[in-house]
Amino acid sequence: MRAESGARADGPGAAVSGPVAVLVGAPGAGKSTVGMAVAARLGVAFRDTDADVESNLGMSVSDVFLEHGEEYFRAAERAAVLTALAEHPGVLALGGGAVLDAGVRAELARHWVVYLDVTASDAAKRVGLARDRPLLVEGPRTRLAALLKARRPLYEEVAAITVDTAALGIDDVVAAILIELAGRAGH
Numbered sequence: 333m334r335a336e337s338g339a340r341a342d343g344p345g346a347a348v349s350g351p352v353a354v355l356v357g358a359p360g361a362g363k364s365t366v367g368m369a370v371a372a373r374l375g376v377a378f379r380d381t382d383a384d385v386e387s388n389l390g391m392s393v394s395d396v397f398l399e400h401g402e403e404y405f406r407a408a409e410r411a412a413v414l415t416a417l418a419e420h421p422g423v424l425a426l427g428g429g430a431v432l433d434a435g436v437r438a439e440l441a442r443h444w445v446v447y448l449d450v451t452a453s454d455a456a457k458r459v460g461l462a463r464d465r466p467l468l469v470e471g472p473r474t475r476l477a478a479l480l481k482a483r484r485p486l487y488e489e490v491a492a493i494t495v496d497t498a499a500l501g502i503d504d505v506v507a508a509i510l511i512e513l514a515g516r517a518g519h
């Protein structure tokens with residue numbers, strides 16, 4: 333695990349309201365699974381912006397890509413992320429591509445962002461056939477390698493805390509995040 337200062341020197345916790353922690357990282361990094369577990373351990377609510385987009389549009393993420401295309405999905409995702417950052421007090425998991433939006437990245441500078449780092453190879457194993465991840469159906473390994481190359485600088489830009497998930501199981505990742513979140517109270 334590696335903890336590092338994020339986009340702001342005074343600590344993202346300067347945001348007076350909003351999520352306890354916001355999870356970013358590539359598909360398969362564990363944002364949804366780990367986020368839910370961290371929220372349960374902290375006794376706070378969990379929210380996932382993919383689920384918000386699905387309920388806002390009344391269809392699965394996969395179907396949004398199929399019926400309307402990626403650009404439409406990104407606009408819906410951006411709106412869902414900005415809403416959740418403003419109003420959700422618990423743990424928030426973003427979709428892996430949310431950081432592609434400069435406005436989202438700027439807003440994330442005010443929050444406690446946890447970046448779950450993952451290799452393309454581990455991510456490919458975790459997402460399997462990726463039927464519910466439309467960007468990956470062409471071939472998860474190739475696609476994940478390309479996504480990670482393009483996005484790693486963006487995840488690092490917004491992160492206050494980075495957890496390398498390579499050698500960690502889900503419980504270990506949850507424990508690492510809880511230690512970092514507890515440590516921030518002293519800053």
Ligand SMILES: Nc1ncnc2c1ncn2[C@@H]1O[C@H](COP(=O)(O)OP(=O)(O)O)[C@@H](O)[C@H]1O
Nearest residue numbers: 358359360361362363364365458497500501502
């Ligand atoms: N650290 C980990 N080690 C092994 N498997 C993991 C780990 N984190 C998540 N997983 C598994 O990987 C899959 C994808 O996790 P998910 O939370 O959906 O990722 P994301 O939301 O980042 O795309 C799930 O089956 C989950 O149980």
Ligand SMILES: O=C(O)C1=C[C@@H](OP(=O)(O)O)[C@@H](O)[C@H](O)C1
Nearest residue numbers: 358359360382427428429465466
């Ligand atoms: O990385 C991406 O561009 C995407 C990641 C997915 O979420 P997860 O990262 O939770 O899999 C989902 O938002 C959509 O399929 C697009």
Ligand SMILES: [Mg+2]
Nearest residue numbers: 363364425427
């Ligand atoms: Mg997810």
